[in-house]
Amino acid sequence: MRHNPTRRTALLDAAIDVLARDGARGLTFRAVDTHAAVPTGTASNYFTNRDDLLTQVAHRVYERLTPDAPTMAAVHHGPRDHTTLTRLMHELVDRVTAFPSGHLALLELRLEATRRPHLRDLLTTRIRADVDANITTHIDSGLPGDATTVELLYLALNWLILERLTLPDVFPDPHHLVTELVRRLA
Amino acid sequence: MRHNPTRRTALLDAAIDVLARDGARGLTFRAVDTHAAVPTGTASNYFTNRDDLLTQVAHRVYERLTPDAPTMAAVHHGPRDHTTLTRLMHELVDRVTAFPSGHLALLELRLEATRRPHLRDLLTTRIRADVDANITTHIDSGLPGDATTVELLYLALNWLILERLTLPDVFPDPHHLVTELVRRLA
């Protein structure tokens, strides 16, 4: 077992790409090696088995999906009206869309979670915490809408992002949908 | 190449289950054979290659997801108000949830479509047509809400169903969310 953190992170980031590109079944040690451009067998040395790899990937995805400090701070500035919320939601969609492999990898992890109770528990906890954090931030900042608003936004925006990433021509104007969504839900 | 339609359909239905259970990479001729409980090599005889198999599976999923005649007819009866729409949406969620492998298989096909332009075009056409059909039915029947309402319902409900199928404990009360969704969007 090797412990170089830089290399481990690089391997995990490569694993995210592999997961997004080839799906859960495509996530093999060798595929990670190849995509990370490291010698064959390296991933074998860093992760004891596939379960270990998947778990660490899940953590890494969430680490990368967490918005940075400036983004979070921006929520607390400016007027707390529909316009601001609309802008924030557009930014959210664009931010997640800009890291497509993250969203797709998370989707693959969900599907894999169907078969791995351990992974399912981990993802359930993380995602529920994420939703709750969004609700708290939303309410505290005084933006329009209640807890249900946040949950419904979460649902619709997630699928909208999925459409953009997999079948972009189904909804040619996602921005219009985001605007309308906020207008009706908040 | 064999042509027994019953057997072909049985193989496709088995393929849907395999797709939902093991993902796109798990969809092999041998896996389909095993799950359909037919002798090894049968799927090889019915589909020229993987692309052929995937395409036919996509058609079959849509064939099975299409609501039956009584359901469609029900839309045109009863009052055209929020209550009716709410009931219809609950029924929709329950109907799709009752065929989990269909939804999951479609998801896998989407992800596979990222790599296969042919499949992507096929799915884009089918899904866009499906959304448009829903819009038309909705408007014609006089139910509350406009075209955007239908599209936003589609987005949120699809992700809600996904949550129910993969991480059911994230939203313990999906029915409440459906009710609220209709109330705010329509």
Add this chain to the structure above:
DNA sequence: ACTGTAGTACTCCAGATGTAGTGCTGTCAA
């Protein structure tokens, strides 16, 4: 010089593919 990591090279193994070949069954005509 020692320790730990990077990188290499192999052996083993599982599973997938495609096809050739055999036998069964249903159909049609004499």
Add this chain to the structure above:
DNA sequence: TTGACAGCACTACATCTGGAGTACTACAGT
């Protein structure tokens, strides 16, 4: 009724691919 034929079910096999794991060598930092 029977015999020939066609199409399908099923079996078996030869081959191929690719991943797992590990032992081994090389090298760099202390």
